[in-house]
Amino acid sequence: MLKKERQAYIIQQINIHNKVLSSDLCVQLDVSEDTVRRDLQELAEEGKLMKVHGGALAKSFHFTIESKQVYSLPEKKIIAHKAIDLIKDGMLVVISGGTTMRELVNMLPPDLNATFVTTNVPIALELLEHPNAEVIFLGNKLLKSAQMAVGAEVVQRLGQIKADLCLLGTNSIDLHLGITDLEWEIIEVKKAMIACAQKTVSLAISEKLNSSQRLQVCPLDEVDILITELDPSDERLIPYAKRGLSIL
Amino acid sequence: MLKKERQAYIIQQINIHNKVLSSDLCVQLDVSEDTVRRDLQELAEEGKLMKVHGGALAKSFHFTIESKQVYSLPEKKIIAHKAIDLIKDGMLVVISGGTTMRELVNMLPPDLNATFVTTNVPIALELLEHPNAEVIFLGNKLLKSAQMAVGAEVVQRLGQIKADLCLLGTNSIDLHLGITDLEWEIIEVKKAMIACAQKTVSLAISEKLNSSQRLQVCPLDEVDILITELDPSDERLIPYAKRGLSIL
DNA sequence: TAAGTTCCCGCATAATCACGCAAATATTTT
DNA sequence: AAAATATTTGCGTGATTATGCGGGAACTTA
Incomplete structure (x- = not known):
């Protein structure tokens, strides 16, 4: 052999x-x-x-074990900063969970007048601290591991929304399967989030590039913008750019 | 392995x-x-x-414990402790917000197997830390001042629920107007909570007795049990007992 | 205080690993 | 096709790691 x-x-x-x-x-x-x-x-x-x-x-074990619950990594700050520029006054933004996203919410300019839709409890709590943000929480059964609402009810209500932007905290992204995640129920919700938004933005720190989990959230071509802490010209990002994604 | x-x-x-x-x-x-x-x-x-x-x-548990001690008044602990005895395995419990309620959730016995319905974000977050509790968050637009979901959607979904118990954090209670609160939107939700539960329990520290706000949540006779930190025989509670409330 | 856990330490055992070397196999060159 | 070269493989050896057990210390709880 x-x-x-x-x-x-x-x-x-x-x-x-x-x-x-x-x-x-x-x-x-x-x-x-x-x-x-x-x-x-x-x-x-x-x-x-x-x-x-x-x-x-x-490799997926790596993420379980190395689950960096570290709140404010500098990389995450950079990513958050880039993403914030995409959010304009009056927008309806669908936003998933994760520490990067929390960082982002925390950094939102106080005078921003946007509406946020989320199913993630810590994100919602963080958004409530913002003086002007309108917050919509789509509720249902909560999933303990992800601290978010999941299930048909959530998916259905996402279907009734037409959002400008979908900000997706991304666990794994690679060229083959696109964005992937661990749990079925999370996938369902993320899919619905992507479907209801005009533009989908994937936020991922570079170590999550070129890794995949079991379940596909969406193929690469459904993602419009990829944000990492790297410089857009970084060679690790070139294959993604070639696939038509905007890199920030 | x-x-x-x-x-x-x-x-x-x-x-x-x-x-x-x-x-x-x-x-x-x-x-x-x-x-x-x-x-x-x-x-x-x-x-x-x-x-x-x-x-x-x-690791995060440590922090939450520390931040918790900020709001843990001994009176609230006593109230929480009394209320916990009402929650049995298999129950469906509707639970409102407030620091007393957070204290209660925090003190829930780990082996309790109950389902909780709430519209309050911090309560939901706290409930997620419980090992066995099933948590249902009824979402919609979030009200910043109360950190909870409000609106017709929430009321409607509460109407579809038949709960065993409604635990109501109470801002004001008196003999005339019963339970009262500040904001219209909160009233709406609390009304619906009471309506969907077989038993309504009001949790109030003694300083909130005999005070009232502008808007009525429900008259006294819709409340089944009143829990304060006082001894049931305390004279301040006698008028309430006479009106048919069980005092714990 | 006393009983019952849980913890810590050292040791024994077995599995796994790392390294060098030589045989076997594959690849390139002549 | 034969020789030369490079790569791959298996084995022996000793080092490293993982695990369970016993006994005594430390902690928790009633």
Whole structure:
């Protein structure tokens, strides 16, 4: 069996199970543990997976483990700042959750007169502190992990809205699947958010570029603008620009 | 199971429940307590959580506890404690806003399995921290002054609910007008809350007795139970008892 | 205070890893 | 096609890591 084949098999297993054990692989592939380990190491260097003691995990684990609850990372401030310029007086803005978004809300100019629609509780609370923002919370059952309202009711009500802008906190974005996320219920809501807005903006710090989770929120061509903390000319962004996204 | 996998699971649990017990984890993950403890310690060193005797807490939990002590008047604690006894497993509870209510939510026993309906943002956020509570947020336009959703949409959806209990944070209560409040939009919602519940409970600290605002929420006879920090035999409560309210 | 947990420490065991080397295999050159 | 070169693989060795267990200390709770 060829090396490439083996590695393809490993990736496949990772995609299915989100993890592999070296011990399993060396039986399935009929090679020594060393070989498996070397394969994993190589794949890890290519960023295809995450090597750990005893095997490897899908890259998505990285986000669970490294869940930076750090509120104000400088990167997030930069992103927030860029995004704020897109919001004009009188706009109706649909806004998702996440710490970047909270940062953004916090930085909104006090004299801005816009209406915000959200399903995320901390964001709503933050928006309430703004002197002029009108806040609409689409409620329903709340999802604990994301602190947001989810479900058919929310999706339906989003369908009745025609927004100018959709600001999307993005967990993972890559060229293949576009924007992806972890939980089905979140996907549903985000999809509806995108659908109801004229322009969709994805806010992602650069480390979330070229990573993907299991479930697709939307393909790349449904995203209009991509905002990262990087300079638009950064090479990491070029493939996205080629796909027609505006980069800020 | 891989170590990182375990740790990811722990982080997930922390994100959902804001806390974990070592004893629970070592059953769920099928490892010894030592291993769990070592995992927690490691995660604590990385700043992902906060280790405490018996388990670990989310890092944010600490902050919320500290900020909570600002509004924790002892009277409110007493009231909250009395009210909690009314909430049983499986109940559907409609709950309004206010600091007393926040105190109450904070003190809910972790093993309580109830569903809560609210329109108040900080209450919703607090409820999300509870490990077992199901939270339903009825959303719409948010009223800044009360940090809650108001409007016809909310009233209508409350009309579709049949709740066991309505916990009402009360600004003013007197013998003539019953419960009163300041703003029209709040009144509307509170009325609907009372109407949809089998039992209405008014939570008020004693200084709010015998005071009234401009607008009536409901007359006294629509309130079933009145909870204050006073002893039920206190003379200030006797007139209310005579009007048929249960006093706790 | 006393009982029951939980924690901490060191140790033993087993699994996993890293490294060098030589054999096997693949690729390029002649 | 043969030789030369490069790459890949497996194995042995010793180092590193992960885990469970015992015993005593520290903490919690009644």
